[in-house]
Amino acid sequence: MTRRAGWFAAWAALALLLEALPARGSDSPEEWLDQMSVAMDQMSYQGTFVYIQGKSIETVRVTHVADENGTRQRLVSLSGDPRELISDESGVSWILGHDNSVLQDPAFKRSFFPSVPLDRLRGVYRLEWGGKGRVAGHPVRNLRVIPDDEFRYGYSLWLDERSRLLLQWELLDINQVPMARLLFTDFRYGTEVDAGELKTSKPLGHYNTVASALPQGNTVTGQVSRWQARDLPEGFELTDHRYAQGEDDRLYEHLVYGDGLAAVSVYIESSDGEGVPGVSNMGTTHAFTRRERLVKITVIGDVPAATVLKIGRGVSPTGD
């Protein structure tokens, strides 16, 4: 038996084990949230969902497979222009079909068992049970994650009672009014998943490849960064740090801050240009950019504008 076949057997056992799990054990919302995080990463699932934000309605097909080859995911737009997003252990590829191009970025180190840091959530979110219902034919339970301040969004989550997979998601503003909604209309998991759908509509080599404009950088753990965000909203902590300095002395630093659910990236890059500082948004994702000392500072996250602004204004060299 080959090594790959051995891996397959092990992963198959794990998949069967996860799939066969009845909803037993703790009924606390914290445990369900943690189980959701693991299930969304470690289980195989497939389905079609609609994403509604403002007047826009998009339909997307997702295939997520976790097996002996690692975790792979493919998102395909079913409305509008053809787009695909493929991620695996080698990185992420973003295909824009109408331009026949693909933007590629090397892998960002994944946590093998992503887990929600429940201790950190307690100070900044309240977790409440909602009602029960059905989504895409699956019995679900509603869990509401309510922020304690205006620096993060809230979430209303409908989790499959059996697998803990997320079947409906709403992003809530500070008044708990939905700003965006994701709803599966068709959903399957475990052995029902067709891994063949991971294949792109045509081989990646047939697209014009666009390499990332960013250096990959090296993951820095336990080291003091050269730049830091000094004014973080409560609950946000540094979770990842990448640093690179090119041969031409150009700087690239990527700091990732998170509160356990929301994540914000801070990019510091050498820049000779000038520009007006400002906040931009794409849907519910906000970005803030300003320049200081020949570097450009950009803060991006699926958080309110106030959050990227607060964090971005507080970014400065560690020596200051």
Add this chain to the structure above:
Amino acid sequence: MDGEIDQESSRFLMRRLASDDEMKATWSRYHLVRDCLRFQDGTMADVDLTGRVSQALQAEATVHRRFAGASRWLKPVGGAAVAASVALMAVLAVGPSADRVNSGDAAGMTASSGVESFTSPQSILSPTPYSNQVNLSGDGSEDRQQMNAYLLRHYQAAGARGSHGVVTATPIILIGSNRAAERPPQKDEEPKPDEQ
């Protein structure tokens, strides 16, 4: 292996496997027995799942630090639409006299992208953004391409920490969802009544 364990216990077990050598050995033996039962041709399974788990966890804690010359700066080589897609982002400028977020102008820009803008929750911060059609990307394509790269890497960073899975990736796939709306009218296209 038989599906009888509950979900909580399975997660506990997998974490325990990562650090308990004796349990790893037991787990591997059970798999070996199971594989021998399943495959009657006498071949042996080479299952070392727990070793892989340990390696993955150890790798996460590994400190990597290299400085000058350690990385190569990648350069874009093409793909106009990739470069242009972040032009869909509505841009708001920061102004000292503003006291609230106004999505007016920005909403118009964003609506053309098929991704609707919204009014952010009012901030206690001052000054807060107000809408102004400032071009964040200056002369365009290079900075836009950089913003695309930022977004893509942020998605990876957020996903790596186990956010909401598919939800984390969704904003990326929505960029450029309705490119046709951005296109200037073609010669053979009649303007719509509201454009006249």
